[in-house]
Amino acid sequence: MVADEPTFARLMVAAQNGDKAATNVLLSEVGVWLERYFRRRVPPHSIDDLVQEVLIAFYTKRATWDPSRAFLPWLAAIARYRWVDHLRKVYKHESKELLEDDAVEDSEEEVVMARVSLDRLFGELPAAQAEAIELVKIGGLSIRETAEKTGQSESLVKVNIHRGLKKLAALVEKAD
Amino acid sequence: MNTPTPTPAPRSRAELIASLSEEITPVRRVKPSQGYALIALGSVVAAVISVVLHRLWMGIFAGEASSYFWIINGLLLVLGIASTAGLVAGSLPRVGARGNAPAWSAAMLAVVPVAALLGIATAAPGDTHATSGLMFWKCALYALCAGLLVAGSAIAVLRRGAPVSLERSGWLTGLAAGSLGSIAYGITCPLDSLAHVGIIHVLPVPIAAVIGRFVVPPLIRW
CATH class of the missing domain: 1.10.10.10 (Winged helix-like DNA-binding domain superfamily/Winged helix DNA-binding domain)
Structure with missing residues (x-):
């Protein structure tokens, strides 16, 4: 089961504060969400590479998420950007x-x-x-x-x- | 005997996650207000440098500036604010509808040079007022130079964020740089005819927008 919006948001706040355990859980959940996202968009054998690429982008740009805004649209925007790339x-x-x-x-x-x-x-x-x-x-x-x-x-x-x-x-x- | 170094296997997702989690550090959130502040600072610095190099036109405070001066600089300011707002909003990843205020602001500003050109085309023979100040094309160049500072600030904002629409960010950077740069230089220029302000001072906007469209995306790609 993929985490819901509040869970993602809570984990992300912890990750922005440098919590290692929360980051581990968050990245795993984000990976599952991305796998679903890309399943309808790229050939199956490209999914894992793209998921890893987005995970790195997600990690690098984690400071750009604002807790007052929804998490999943932010993640979707990053995923779509990488897909276009x-x-x-x-x-x-x-x-x-x-x-x-x-x-x-x-x-x-x-x-x-x-x-x-x-x-x-x-x-x-x-x-x-x-x-x-x-x-x-x-x-x-x-x-x-x-x-x-x-x-x-x-x-x-x-x-x-x-x-x-x-x-x-x-x-x-x-x-x- | 040296054994050949085995080719490393592709890293699995689990390994990647473990490594990223291990390296995690606290981050300072990127806030839109910082973006606005940086672009405003770039504009102020551009204005200060313009004043130092060309001297402030005191006619602005003495009530000598024509209505054209105020109207056109007002439109430039509206476009500058609209494009800055769009640029800062676009520096953070998001999906959904985007405002088209910059496009409408640019369209409103475009009315000015059209009106100035119509004025020139329909002027009576020998009427020099309609073309007054047109030959001082260097003002457009100075405004573009001032816009470089605004563009530098905008690019810094975009690089710090994570823009997901590079082409749009490029256009907006150019529009902001052209309009705010034109105002920054414009406060030093004593020529306030419709032909001069409406054409020469507006010209940097489309030029900067086109340059921004092609130059900025490679600089902000992430």
Whole structure:
């Protein structure tokens, strides 16, 4: 069972005052909460890395929580910031890959995010961009296969993936 | 014989938590009031340096300043306060609706140069009043320099906090620096025509905003 808001707030006050035991419990509970948060947003094998990354950010920025405000929205904001950062890294990696190599790597590591989140975000993208990302990054088709299937040129497929991923990262950052 | 150093296994979450808990120390909470104070201090220092370098325009106190001077500097102040408030609020992690007061304040200020340009465009031939003070473009440069101090304070506030929207923080830093910097320098400038104050003294705001948008995010990333 994940701790509730008052428990989190109480533990956080103790952590801000340097209480080691409370910090240990708090970080463990925050870890569980983050695991749930990311479960719908990133591929399963990326969750633990991202959770650890957020735990470090959480720890480093613990002075920015104000006890007069709710704890969980504060934590959610940090988690979302790290998630966007993760997307940006993926986007940069994907852009570089598209510019350097015609072939698409089969690594799941670079899949932008879990389908659940993508379905909603895809609605915001032009159809051609969403289709290119879906076929190449999720369906696993090559650029050439995607070009044949969609009727777009290979260059256009690459451009659509490049622009679509960039827009996705921006959409996530802007969404509250 | 040297044995090869084993590659360390990736740290588990439990190990990370244990290590962070062991190193925990008490922290001083970051308060919004500190952010306001630091940006206000940066603005005051910018104004003092401007006065030292250019001398205070005494006409402000002698009742010589035109209505344009007061109205435009008033709008700059409103924009400065709105963008500072947005910036300080955004320096602490939060989710939910964000106020758009800075955008509306900037839109109100934008009316001034448009009005000044319309005045110039519709002025009778030979009417020099409409373009009075336009050639003193260096005022915009001095205001931007004054804005650097405000921007420095704003960046310090953001670095101390944990802004989660870097692009927005960049825009707000630029808006605050441009508007408050313009006021800080503006108290030394005796040119108070609509064309001069409305165009030359407002110009630093969009320039600083665009610079802030691109320069600030890498400086506050965490």
